[in-house]
Amino acid sequence: MFPIRSEVQSGRALITWGLCCFLLICVVMQSLTTISSAALFRSFGFVPARMMSPVSWSLVGPLEQVSSTITYVFVHDGVWHALFNIWFLGVFGGPIEGHLGPVKYVVSLMLFVVSSALIDLAIRPHSVVPLVGASGLVAGLMGFFLVAYPRSRLLTVLPMAVPFPIKIPIVWFMLVWLSLQLAVLLDGPSTEVQSAWWIHLAGFILGCLCGLISATPMNNQRAKTQS
Numbered sequence: 001m002f003p004i005r006s007e008v009q010s011g012r013a014l015i016t017w018g019l020c021c022f023l024l025i026c027v028v029m030q031s032l033t034t035i036s037s038a039a040l041f042r043s044f045g046f047v048p049a050r051m052m053s054p055v056s057w058s059l060v061g062p063l064e065q066v067s068s069t070i071t072y073v074f075v076h077d078g079v080w081h082a083l084f085n086i087w088f089l090g091v092f093g094g095p096i097e098g099h100l101g102p103v104k105y106v107v108s109l110m111l112f113v114v115s116s117a118l119i120d121l122a123i124r125p126h127s128v129v130p131l132v133g134a135s136g137l138v139a140g141l142m143g144f145f146l147v148a149y150p151r152s153r154l155l156t157v158l159p160m161a162v163p164f165p166i167k168i169p170i171v172w173f174m175l176v177w178l179s180l181q182l183a184v185l186l187d188g189p190s191t192e193v194q195s196a197w198w199i200h201l202a203g204f205i206l207g208c209l210c211g212l213i214s215a216t217p218m219n220n221q222r223a224k225t226q227s
Contacts, residue, residue, distance in 0.1 A: 001176055003091045004155040004165060006145070010094025015102055019093070019109075020086050023134065026074045027082040037077070045130025046072040046117045052125050069117040070110075073134045085134040091154075092141040099148060100214060108210055112140030112203055119202045123195045135196065136203040143207025144214070146174050178204070 010016070030040060046068045050056040057065055076082035097105040116136025153167045178201075185197040 001156040001158060001168070001173060003088065003173065004157060005091060006095055006149070006170070007153050007155070007167070008095040008149050009098065011098040013094035013097045015105055015109075016090060016093035016097050020090050023074065023082065023086050023089070027076065027079060027086075030075060030082075031079060040075050041077075041130040041132055044068070044071040044075045045132045046120060047128060047130050048121045048124050049126050049128045051121055069114050072117065072130065072132050073113050073137060075132045076134075077132055081133055081135075085138050088138045089134065089141065092138070092145045096141060096144055096148065104214065108140070108144070108214070109137060111210065112137045112206065115140075115206055116199050116203050119199050120195055123198055127195075131195075131199075136199045139200045139203030140207035140210070142174065142177070143204040143209075144211040145207075146170060147208050147211025148214075 030037070033040070050060070051065060051068075076085070096108070100108060113134075113136070117131060119136070120131045149170060152170045154170050154173050155165055155167050156173060157163045157165055181197050181200050181204075185201070
C-alpha cells in the first residue's frame with residue numbers, strides 16, 4: 001500500500017514542505033555531481049567506526065564528527081530511496097507540524113534524526129559502512145502520527161494490476177508497514193542490512209513515545225478532516 005494523503009488537515013506546513021524541497025534539491029545535485037556516491041557517503045554519511053575512533057576525532061575535528069549525525073539525512077542510496085522518503089515526509093509530517101507548531105516540530109525532527117544515528121552506532125559500533133537517508137526520521141513521524149491520530153484514515157493506492165485509491169484506517173496501514181519491516185529484518189542477510197531495519201523500528205517506537213507525550217491534549221479531540 002502506498003499512502004497518498006491523510007485526512008488530517010496540515011495547515012501551511014512550511015517547515016515540512018521546505019524540508020521536502022531541500023531534500024529534492026539534494027537528490028538532483030547528487031544525481032548530477034561528478035563526485036562518486038561512495039565519496040559523498042563518506043563525507044556526509046554517518047560512519048559508526050569513525051565516531052568510535054579517537055584518531056578520527058583528532059584528525060577530522062569535533063564539528064565534522066558531530067555534524068554527521070545530521071548530514072546523513074540529506075544523502076540517499078538511490079533516487080527512489082530519496083523520493084519515497086520525501087513523499088512519506090510530506091504525508092505524515094504536515095499534520096504533526098500543524099499540531100506541534102514550528103519550534104516543537106523542529107525539535108522532534110532533530111530528535112528523530114540524531115537518535116537514528118545513535119541507534120545505528122549502538123548496533124554496529126565498528127562498521128565503516130555509512131548510514132545515509134531519512135528513513136529513521138520518516139519512521140519517527142509515522143509513529144508520532146499513529147499515536148496523535150489513531151482514528152484517522154489514510155488514502156492509499158493498493159498494489160494491483162489496475163491501481164485504485166482507497167481510504168483505510170491508519171492502524172491498518174501501520175500494521176502492514178510494521179509487518180514488512182519485521183519480515184525484512186528477520187530475513188536480513190547481514191548486520192549492515194538488518195541495522196537499517198532496526199533503525200526503522202526504533203524510530204517508529206520513539207515516534208510513538210513522543211506522540212504519547214506531545215499529543216496528550218488531543219486525546220479528547222477528534223482529528224480535523226478535510227471537507
